[in-house]
Amino acid sequence: MNLPLIDRAKQNEDKIAIVASEGAFTYHDLLQISAQIATKLLDNVEDLQEQRVAFLIPSGFHYVATQWGIWRAGGIAVPLCVSHPKPELDYAIADSGASIIIAHPDFETVLRPIAQERNLRFILTSETLPEAASLLPEIDINRRALILYTSGTTGKPKGVVTTHQNIQAQVTSLISAWGWTLSDRILHVLPLHHIHGIINVLTCALWAGAQCHMLAKFDVQKVWDRISDGGLTLFMAVPTIYVKLIAAWENADSDRQKIMSDGCTKMRLMVSGSAALPVQVLEKWKNISGHFLLERYGMTEIGMALSNPLQGERFAGYVGKPLPQVEVRLVDESGNLVAPGIPGEIQIKSPGVFLEYWQKPEATAKAFRDGWFCTGDFAVVENDNYRILGRMSVDIIKTGGYKVSALEIEEVLRTHPEIQDCAVVGVADAEWGERVCAALVLKSGINLSLETFRSWTKERLAVYKVPTQILAVEELPRNAMGKVTKPSVAQLFEKV
Numbered sequence: 478m479n480l481p482l483i484d485r486a487k488q489n490e491d492k493i494a495i496v497a498s499e500g501a502f503t504y505h506d507l508l509q510i511s512a513q514i515a516t517k518l519l520d521n522v523e524d525l526q527e528q529r530v531a532f533l534i535p536s537g538f539h540y541v542a543t544q545w546g547i548w549r550a551g552g553i554a555v556p557l558c559v560s561h562p563k564p565e566l567d568y569a570i571a572d573s574g575a576s577i578i579i580a581h582p583d584f585e586t587v588l589r590p591i592a593q594e595r596n597l598r599f600i601l602t603s604e605t606l607p608e609a610a611s612l613l614p615e616i617d618i619n620r621r622a623l624i625l626y627t628s629g630t631t632g633k634p635k636g637v638v639t640t641h642q643n644i645q646a647q648v649t650s651l652i653s654a655w656g657w658t659l660s661d662r663i664l665h666v667l668p669l670h671h672i673h674g675i676i677n678v679l680t681c682a683l684w685a686g687a688q689c690h691m692l693a694k695f696d697v698q699k700v701w702d703r704i705s706d707g708g709l710t711l712f713m714a715v716p717t718i719y720v721k722l723i724a725a726w727e728n729a730d731s732d733r734q735k736i737m738s739d740g741c742t743k744m745r746l747m748v749s750g751s752a753a754l755p756v757q758v759l760e761k762w763k764n765i766s767g768h769f770l771l772e773r774y775g776m777t778e779i780g781m782a783l784s785n786p787l788q789g790e791r792f793a794g795y796v797g798k799p800l801p802q803v804e805v806r807l808v809d810e811s812g813n814l815v816a817p818g819i820p821g822e823i824q825i826k827s828p829g830v831f832l833e834y835w836q837k838p839e840a841t842a843k844a845f846r847d848g849w850f851c852t853g854d855f856a857v858v859e860n861d862n863y864r865i866l867g868r869m870s871v872d873i874i875k876t877g878g879y880k881v882s883a884l885e886i887e888e889v890l891r892t893h894p895e896i897q898d899c900a901v902v903g904v905a906d907a908e909w910g911e912r913v914c915a916a917l918v919l920k921s922g923i924n925l926s927l928e929t930f931r932s933w934t935k936e937r938l939a940v941y942k943v944p945t946q947i948l949a950v951e952e953l954p955r956n957a958m959g960k961v962t963k964p965s966v967a968q969l970f971e972k973v
């Protein structure tokens with residue numbers, strides 16, 4: 478049996494699949510080159526039998542052909558992050574027990590020594606491929622397909638293992654919810670070691686028989702050029718990307734602004750996710766693009782779970798309702814369901830939920846309760862829509878007996894006329910348990926005293942939510958996905 482993704486591609490052979498810096502490639506090209514890569518990987522064995530293949534390739538056709546080649550040879554794909562330093566690459570390679578590394582020549586200097594030290598097979602994407610493809614193995618969809626490394630708040634990153642069946646469930650849920658069709662054209666600007674770029678953009682596009690236009694890396698001007706050129710129907714990004722696009726639009730002259738905005742208007746859907754979308758960003762983007770961003774909530778371990786509707790009303794600050802095939806519940810600390818309006822932990826059951834943390838049976842068992850995956854995220858249902866309150870471990874601050882949501886405080890602080898951006902954290906405190914602290918990116922030339930800040934904030938938030946300590950920073954610490962890394966923010970206050 479072929480993988481369904483491959484069978485579907487065979488129905489669209491003549492259609493363009495990928496447009497990237499290397500050129501335009503049809504589904505036929507993708508099938509042919511990925512079969513040749515699979516043949517090279519197999520090296521005369523019948524099936525890689527779930528050997529892990531780590532690969533580091535910039536976004537583009539070769540990334541996709543390699544990922545498919547690994548799958549078609551029966552391997553597990555372990556995509557590495559192009560911006561990670563050597564120790565982090567080495568960690569993912571060692572932890573996954575990869576037996577093969579595939580690298581773009583740009584990464585040869587960093588990866589070849591790792592392959593040599595660990596005695597692994599090393600392949601460059603520039604090497605010639607076998608001319609004819611061999612007979613490829615049949616792959617059962619219940620086999621492992623992908624390991625994505627995801628950081629918890631403590632400890633080293635864990636490898637999240639999804640099967641081909643999990644991926645199929647994640648993808649088909651989004652295809653039906655967001656109305657993907659053969660005629661869609663999406664601009665891909667996200668990292669390809671993370672679920673957002675791999676599943677929501679790339680694999681959904683290829684499953685649908687659509688076109689995926691890939692930028693080798695995010696570049697704000699290139700993104701605007703591509704949007705302005707027209708012809709795109711879909712765009713998906715994280716909030717920090719929308720912030721950068723807004724800043725570039727604001728700096729453009731009015732003729733250019735009009736062209737940029739017209740390019741957006743022609744698209745059918747623009748999506749935001751992977752971190753909370755500040756309401757102000759949503760409002761600004763609406764004015765620029767005419768799009769009320771569709772915000773959704775998901776996680777590497779579960780795929781996407783909650784989404785605002787494609788058709789129907791979307792609510793700012795909310796992530797909507799459960800997606801097709803996904804069951805969602807909110808529970809309190811004792812595991813009891815909470816009533817609407819009461820905050821609880823998000824738990825998920827769906828065919829898209831991952832199989833296991835790679836070689837960590839205890840961590841896997843701990844992550845589930847009665848078959849429900851415990852996300853560690855807090856949310857509340859208001860008017861039938863979910864509002865995310867943040868990660869229990871870092872965004873839910875316990876201060877003086879109250880539980881407060883960092884995301885809720887941040888949303889208010891961003892409306893302060895002198896605050897450009899902010900991150901709120903809880904810092905251990907002998908008297909309060911945790912005290913609420915805020916790192917602030919101030920508009921240029923501004924000096925904000927704690928006293929004026931607090932009196933402004935007290936008019937808008939209950940006094941126990943008002944940060945007791947503030948720190949002006951040039952920029953907030955972020956990870957490769959552009960998400961604020963809260964533990965690093967908390968450390969800033971521990972040092973003070």
Ligand code: AMP
Nearest residue numbers: 750751752753773774775776777854865
């Ligand atoms: P990752 O596994 O890297 O995609 O990170 C998943 C985490 O991102 C979730 O557990 C949430 O804490 C956060 N997240 C994802 N989408 C949203 C959203 N729309 N609003 C707030 N937090 C989000």
